[in-house]
Each structure stands twice: as structure tokens, then as C-alpha cells.
Amino acid sequence: MRTIFVPRSLVAGEFLQRAGDVARHAAFVARGCLRSFVIDAKGKEHVVQFAPEQWWLADAISLNSGTPSQYFFAAIEDSDLLLIDANGQQQIVDRVPGYSEAMRTGLQKHAAAKDLRIVKALSASAEERYLDFMHTFPMIAQRVPQWMLASYLGVSPETISRIRKQLARK
């Protein structure tokens, strides 16, 4: 697999990809933590995903279609990645029995998690969303700055501060 996975290191703050780039690789995070985000028409950043160790980060649409990506991928901490391109992925699918099925199952779980996040973004209060994130991803919550967590949850950093103070009082 040495020729299939290409190692890449990023220092905190460094970009793996910017919006407008055509994605050439999917990235497996071996160490560190990245975030993906978009910038809306008003210039505001919205965190779409955090990717700590053992997570994949990829814009599959851009990768498969060759169209420019809408996503920025940036390292939150110093990070080590393993990059794989579409060709390499196909080689693994062809050579490794069960890989394709495992990938499909992973994608389905991922899609189900996104559905839940949509439902929560539409229906749950800021406090519920905050508590849910702390419960589901405690390791991520400790590692990312408050403003990034606020952006991921779709609330202001002040709201996060207020919720934390209220919870501390309980």
C-alpha cells in the first residue's frame, strides 16, 4: 500500500484545499485534527465537519467529477495525513475483498449521522445541540476553539459562553 497512500504533514492553520480547487485526494487523518468549512455570500465561515484521528476528509463530488470544490480543508493542529487519489482507491477496491462493502457501509452511517444533524439543526435548541455535541464528540469539543464549535453548531460564540455558564451553575 506504500505507493497508494501518500503521506502529507500540515502545521496548524495550514490548508489542504481551498474552495475553487479541484480535489485530487481523499485524506485519512493519522494524527491531528482538521476542519472543513464553507464561506457564505456574506463572507461568514461555517464549519461543516471536524476530522480528528482516524477520520476521512474528502470532497467526493469534486474528486469524482473534476469540478471545483466549495470546501476549505484546514489543519486545526499540526497534522499527519495519508492521501489517496481516485486511482489508488480503485486499486484497493479491486484488490481488497470486502473493502467496497465496508466503504459503502461507512458512507451509509455517515449519511445517517448527517440526517440526524439536519434534524437537530432544524429542531433542537442551541443548548440541546451543544450538549449533544459534547456527548457525541467529547474529544473534539476539548480540542477546538470556542468560535469553531459555535460555527459548527450554527450559534454565536456568545451563545456558547452563555450556555457554558448556565451549565456550570446547574
Place this chain on the structure above:
Amino acid sequence: MRTIFVPRSLVAGEFLQRAGDVARHAAFVARGCLRSFVIDAKGKEHVVQFAPEQWWLADAISLNSGTPSQYFFAAIEDSDLLLIDANGQQQIVDRVPGYSEAMRTGLQKHAAAKDLRIVKALSASAEERYLDFMHTFPMIAQRVPQWMLASYLGVSPETISRIRKQLARK
């Protein structure tokens, strides 16, 4: 394929699946339109997805793991479905060259669409989300009741009425 796909018809309002059921099939919508929804702790319904003709509707997690589903699937119109179980899907993957890859690509596109919806739920105004839906899914928008569209967009039916009146004035 006759033995793999099982036809099933639903009248408008009929359920294919209720929360608590273990999903046994993925459903391909041949005619009509379904919606999937969850009911939150306060008893409020949230539409997760609309599935008109040519769309798939499935709770892949429940289907693959045998755990109870959180989702209700119900027909909005009289609908004809083709149901396939996990065994049947595996048969197609084994027999049809390229099917697994097409499925993977479809899942990736679906996941990307969900990411965009998350970003919009977090960042866009009710009017922006409404216009975006009308633009992306004009055929669905014409077919579903206003309150369902409101539920999908995470706004009140009154907000949809207000947006429609404002747009009519422009």
C-alpha cells in the same frame, strides 16, 4: 430481477415504516411521493426527506444493523414502490458489474447534498432556504402541502405564507 424487487403500493397517507420498526427493505419510488420524518421529544414532526419518483428511501443503519429505525416513512400521494432487502442488494452487487461503484457514487452525492443542507440550515435565512428549495426541487415544491415544506425547511407554515406573499409583491 423479478425475484429481487418486490412491488408494493401505498395509498396517500399510508405508512411504509414507523419509528421503532426494524427496516427490512430499501424502497425505490416508481410512482408517487413519500416523505421520511422524525418526531422529537416534544411530539413535533420534522420532515427529513421527500422521495418522489426515481428516488430511494431507506434507513441503511437499521437495515444493516437490525436496530429499530428512528424514521417514519409515509406516502404523500398514492405510490408504487419496489422493495429490495439486504440479501437482494448483495445479489445485485455480486451480479451487476459497476453496480457497487454506482451505489458508492450515489451515496457520496447524497452525502454532499446533506452537507449543503446542513450549511444552509445553519447559515441561510428562511427566505433563502425557501428559494433554494424551489429552485433545486421545483417538482417537489408543487406537490407537497405547505406545512410539510415548512417542516422540511425548519420554519413555521406562517413564515412560508409570509415569504410567498413578499415574493409575489416583488
